Each structure stands twice: as C-alpha cells, then as structure tokens.
Amino acid sequence: MQMQRRKIIGMGAAGALSFFAALPARADSKEPLVVAASFDAMAELVKAMGGSLVRVETLIPPGAEPHDFTPTVKTTQLLRKASVLVVNGFGMEPWAKKIAAAAENPRLMLVTASEGAVPVKNADPDEIAEHGADDPHLWLSLSGAEIEAKNIAEALAKADPKNAEAYRMQFTLFKGKLHVLRTQYSARFKSAKRRFFVTGHAAFAYLCRDFNLEQKSVEGVFAEGEPTPKRLAQLAIQLKKAGVRTVFAEKLLSPAVSKTLAAEAGARVETIYTMESAEDGKNYLDRMKSNLEKIESALND
Ligand SMILES: [Zn+2]
Incomplete structure (x- = not known):
C-alpha cells in the first residue's frame, strides 16, 4: 500500500514536469527572452524596451541592404529559437509572415511595430509596384519611434508577463526622452x-x-x-x-x-x-x- 502510494506520487511529479516542459513558454525563466528583429532599428528599439531581459537576434546581417533582403536558412534557424519576431511593416519585410510560418515555432509571436501609425504614401508608380503603397521609414521620426516602441513593449510584456511592468516602465522612460527631443527641435x-x-x-x-x-x-x-x-x-x-x-x-x-x-x-x-x-x-x-x-x-x- 505504502509503496504503491509513493509510486503514484512519483509519477505525479514526473507528469507535472513533462506538462510544464510541453508548454510553449521558455524552459528557464531566468534566461533572457529571445527576440528576433528584422533589421537594426527594430533591434535597437527592442533593446531600448527590453534591456538585459532580452537577447536580440537581428535577421538582416550588418551591411546587407534591408530593402532587398531575401531570407536564408540562417533566418529560419534564428526564428526557431525566438519567442518574438519584431518587424517594421509598411512593406519593409514582405517576407515576414512566410518565414515566420516556415520556422514552425508555435511560441513565435509576430509583431508589426508600425501598427496603428498613419502611413506616408509613396507617390512614385514604380516604387508602389515594387515595394507597396507605403513609405516604410517610420522609425526615423520621433512620433513613429514612440508608436513602434509602444507596440514592442506591449509584445514583450505579453511574451514575458512576469516582467511586463519592467517593459512598460522602459517605454514610459523612452517616451519621455522622445518628447523632450520633439519639444526642443x-x-x-x-x-x-x-x-x-x-x-x-x-x-x-x-x-x-x-x-x-x-x-x-x-x-x-x-x-x-x-x-x-x-x-x-x-x-x-x-x-x-x-x-x-x-x-x-x-x-x-x-x-x-x-x-x-x-x-x-x-x-x-x-x-x-x-x-x-x-x-x-x-x-x-x-x-x-x-x-x-x-x-x-x-x-x-
Ligand atoms: Zn530605407
């Protein structure tokens, strides 16, 4: 009787462990959240919101032209390890959805940082044909950076709820700095x-x-x-x-x-x-x- 009970308890513990391991969450919560960012500005905004709580992987390698990027096997490999993929949107990363699906990572959350911003429309017909209707360069404005940083901070908070307050605090500080610059300039x-x-x-x-x-x-x-x-x-x-x-x-x-x-x-x-x-x-x-x-x-x- 006693032995049988121990056995059941033991099995229960093992069952609980495998249950947690199967959850689509980070295995070790002390490890930084792995965030993939399409290009440098997105990576920098993630770092500004996440600090040491995140580890950022930039998909487009240094020196590569982001307007003409084609994902590689390396891109998919990086996305397998990530919890969040941050892209700018507005036609900058037309490959994002496809490559996120190709990574077959159920944990991966795709975040479009420009969501909610009012786009500047491209005027040139050739550009519209090739790159879409919107000018993508939102991150180069203070108001654009504020929208993008907010979307990023909210995504990090969602992917890593126990640090949600920290991400939101970072956004508030960052927004304050953007506002100071906007007033000055x-x-x-x-x-x-x-x-x-x-x-x-x-x-x-x-x-x-x-x-x-x-x-x-x-x-x-x-x-x-x-x-x-x-x-x-x-x-x-x-x-x-x-x-x-x-x-x-x-x-x-x-x-x-x-x-x-x-x-x-x-x-x-x-x-x-x-x-x-x-x-x-x-x-x-x-x-x-x-x-x-x-x-x-x-x-x-
Ligand atoms: Zn550009």
Missing part, C-alpha cells in the same frame, strides 16, 4: 533659415511630417535607382540657388552619388543615420539625436 526647426534638407536616400518623410520640413533626395524612397546625370544636374542647380551647403549621405548606400552632387553644388557631405544597419556602434537615441543636430545645422548653414 520643434522650436529649433521653426526658427531655421530654410525648410528643406538634401539627402541621398529619401528616408525622412515621417520626420519631415512631424516637423513640417521637406527632404529633397538624390535617390528614391527606396535605396535603389541612382539618379540620371540630368536629374543630378537639376538638383545641383536647385541647391546652388537655395544656397544649400550640406548634402547628407548614408553608410549603407554608396555615398558616391551624394558626393558627386555635393561637389557640383559646392556643398559638403555629412553622414546621416538611417538605422537600417548598425552604424558607429550607436544606439537608437544617440543616432536620432545626431540626425536632429545635423539636420538643424544643415537647415541653417
């Missing part, structure tokens, strides 16, 4: 000499919408399609007339086009961050501050 941009700046890749439509500015780009919204020599010459004339002395270039793109334009217009080339890949080891806010500072000086020089 609203005033500074308002009193600037001109309303537009010149950049290589038209990635700043959302930032311009926030601050009532205008971007003139050397290339299209997406990173492809170098301008014709005729278009470059037209731009150079415009810039000279407007007295523009700064042309922005990005790390990922060949800055050659921006350099050519700057030389023709008698301007200098300055680096701006698109956060589409890791840049100078800087986090999200550092790069955002740097962009705002440089845009301010470009509007005034």
Whole structure:
C-alpha cells in the first residue's frame, strides 16, 4: 500500500514536469527572452524596451541592404529559437509572415511595430509596384519611434508577463526622452533659415511630417535607382540657388552619388543615420539625436 502510494506520487511529479516542459513558454525563466528583429532599428528599439531581459537576434546581417533582403536558412534557424519576431511593416519585410510560418515555432509571436501609425504614401508608380503603397521609414521620426516602441513593449510584456511592468516602465522612460527631443527641435526647426534638407536616400518623410520640413533626395524612397546625370544636374542647380551647403549621405548606400552632387553644388557631405544597419556602434537615441543636430545645422548653414 505504502509503496504503491509513493509510486503514484512519483509519477505525479514526473507528469507535472513533462506538462510544464510541453508548454510553449521558455524552459528557464531566468534566461533572457529571445527576440528576433528584422533589421537594426527594430533591434535597437527592442533593446531600448527590453534591456538585459532580452537577447536580440537581428535577421538582416550588418551591411546587407534591408530593402532587398531575401531570407536564408540562417533566418529560419534564428526564428526557431525566438519567442518574438519584431518587424517594421509598411512593406519593409514582405517576407515576414512566410518565414515566420516556415520556422514552425508555435511560441513565435509576430509583431508589426508600425501598427496603428498613419502611413506616408509613396507617390512614385514604380516604387508602389515594387515595394507597396507605403513609405516604410517610420522609425526615423520621433512620433513613429514612440508608436513602434509602444507596440514592442506591449509584445514583450505579453511574451514575458512576469516582467511586463519592467517593459512598460522602459517605454514610459523612452517616451519621455522622445518628447523632450520633439519639444526642443520643434522650436529649433521653426526658427531655421530654410525648410528643406538634401539627402541621398529619401528616408525622412515621417520626420519631415512631424516637423513640417521637406527632404529633397538624390535617390528614391527606396535605396535603389541612382539618379540620371540630368536629374543630378537639376538638383545641383536647385541647391546652388537655395544656397544649400550640406548634402547628407548614408553608410549603407554608396555615398558616391551624394558626393558627386555635393561637389557640383559646392556643398559638403555629412553622414546621416538611417538605422537600417548598425552604424558607429550607436544606439537608437544617440543616432536620432545626431540626425536632429545635423539636420538643424544643415537647415541653417
Ligand atoms: Zn530605407
């Protein structure tokens, strides 16, 4: 009788263990939550919300062009280990749903960080045909970052409920910093000499919408399609007339086009961050501050 009882208790314990192991949750809750992020800006926003509670895997490798990424076997492997996949949306990662399904990971939660944001519409018919109706570069604006960070923090809270308060607290702190920058730069941009700046890749439509500015780009919204020599010459004339002395270039793109334009217009080339890949080891806010500072000086020089 006694022996039989012990046996039943023993079996019960073993049964309980296997029950927990079968749950689609992390095996060891002391391990950080594994979060996959499509490209660098998403990874940085996840880090800003999750800190040491998360381990972030960036799917698009450093230096790869995120507008033209094709997932590989490595992408699927990374997704097998992740609890959350964060993508930007607005046409940036058309491969996301398919690759998330291919990972066959029942725990994986797909999060679209731009959800709830009002998109800037692409105007060029070729771009619409190739990349969809929306401009994807939401993360490069302060208001966009706030929406994306909030969606990310809520997703982390859902995937890791015992740390939900910590994620929400991080979001509140981050939002405060974004608001300070928005107030500061609203005033500074308002009193600037001109309303537009010149950049290589038209990635700043959302930032311009926030601050009532205008971007003139050397290339299209997406990173492809170098301008014709005729278009470059037209731009150079415009810039000279407007007295523009700064042309922005990005790390990922060949800055050659921006350099050519700057030389023709008698301007200098300055680096701006698109956060589409890791840049100078800087986090999200550092790069955002740097962009705002440089845009301010470009509007005034
Ligand atoms: Zn881009």
